[in-house]
Amino acid sequence: MIDLSSSAADMIAHLETLRSEENVAGMARFGIITTHALGISNPDIRAVARLAKKNHARAIELWRSDIREARLLALCTAEPKRLTAEEARNWANDFNSWEIVDCAADLFVEAGLDALISEFADDEREFVRRTAFAMIAGAAVHRKNEPDATILAWLPLIKAHAGDPRNFVRKAVNWALRSIGKRNLACHAPALALAKALAESPDKTARWIGKDAAKELAGEKLLAWLK
Template sequence: MIGPSSTAAELIAHLQALRSEENIAGMARFGIVTETALGISNPDLQKIARAAKRNHARALELWQSNVREARLLALYTAEPKKLTPDIARTWADDFDSWEIVDCAADLCVEARIEALVPEFAADDREFVRRTAFAMMAGAAVHLKQEPDETLLAWLPLIAAHAADPRNFVRKAVNWALRNIGKRNLRCHGRALALAESLAASDDRTARWIGKDAVRELTSEKVVARLERTSAAQ
């Protein structure tokens, strides 16, 4: 029975018992790296994480397993207050999948180590750079008490890397720009201005990022929500 006292080895054995070859094949169609996958869905992993509870030392052990599901479980059960920039950097060396990156980015935001954003953005490795922009996207939504200046200070990073054509980077850059722009009216104006500038770029990737962001940030639904929120404050 899985619970708070379960060891890393016991959790990994439990995961291995749930292996599904059919699910592994299905995951590959969604761009999930399956070399070490067991075919367990994220909702099922989250149920296991809730039963196992947070345990940072055990999470570190789970990460070392190199098994997809064990690493996701490590991210779900790590203790944000104990996640240091050095641990995040070490884990980033192993990033090889968008789903691991996006989960790790959420944890980094919860751990309040968003100071790593510029460092990760400057890193040329595709999935490490994606982490920076996934962190921006998450922070724009979840750090509601954070001053707008923190997020607006990231716009130059978005501009600087908008020409990176790699699929998992460009999508994350676009995601970050859209989420910052949807935060409130003040952020909306600055983000939309950047989106419009990128939309006029000679670079194909930057132009795609800009046009897609302009499309969402100027939609009636988004503008109406921001105006309602502003009026209520």
Template sequence: MISPSSSAAELIAHLMTLRSEESISGMARFGIATETALGISNPDLQKIARIVKRNHGRALELWQSGIREGRLLALYTAEPNELTAEIARAWACDFNSWEIVDCAADLYVEARIETLIPEFASDEREFVRRTAFAMIAGAAVHLKNEPDETFLGTLALIATHAEDPRNFVRKAVTWALRNIGKRSLHCHTAALELAKKLSASDDQTARRIGKDAVRELTSERVLARLERKSAVR
């Protein structure tokens, strides 16, 4: 039985018993790196995380396992207030899949190490750069008390990297722009302005990002929600 007192080695041994070749094949079809995967779903890993609770030292050991599920469990059970920029950088060097990036981005935002966003955005590695924009996208939703100006300040990064054609970067840049635009009416105005500018770009990737963002930010559903949100304030 696993418990909050279970060691990293015991948790890895437990994960090994849950290996599923069928699930591994299915994950590959969704662009998940499966070289070290055991085929355990994220909801099942989250259930395990709730049982074993947070333990930062153990999370560091789980990350060192190199196993997909071990690393996801590390991200689910690390202590945000103990996560340093140095650890975040070191883990980013190992990123090899969008799902690891997006899970890590949530933790990094919770740990309030957004200072790494410009650094990650300037990194040429695809999954490290994706981390920057996944963090922006997540922070725009979850950091409800953060001033809008914080997110407006990231629009320059979005404009700078909107021409990166790599799939996982492009999707994250679009995600970030859309989430900023949906945060408030104030953010919406600036984000939509940038989206329209990108949609008229000569660059195919930037144009695609802009058009996708314009489509969502001008939808009746988004505009109605922003109006309701503004009225509540």
């Protein structure tokens, strides 16, 4: 039985017993890197994480394994209050999959590592840059008590990188813009204004981001909900 006393090696051995080659094949269709994957579903990984509980030192060890599921488990069992910016940077150096990025972004937001957002946005690596915008999206949604000014201060980053045509970046930039706009009425107007401006851009990628975001943000259902 996996529990708080289980070592990283114990947990990896347990994950190996859950291996599914059929699932590995299926994951590849969703753009998940399967080179070091065991084919374990995210709900099953979260179930293991609940049994194991948080253990930061063990999470660091799990990450070093290079196994997809062990790294997801590391992100689920790391202790946000103990996570340092340097550790987050080290993990970001290994990012090679959107699902790892999005899970890590939630942890980084919970850890309060906002200073990394602009740093990651300026990084040319596709998955590191995605992390910045996944963090913005997560903060806009989950930080209910955060001043709106903090959230709106990230709009210039969205504008600055709206022209990045790489699939996992442009989708994250779009996600961040929509998430800010859906936060509340105070955030809605500036986000919609940026979406409309991007929709008129001569750049193809920025235009797609703007049009897609504006379509959702100007929707009657959202406007009724925000009011």
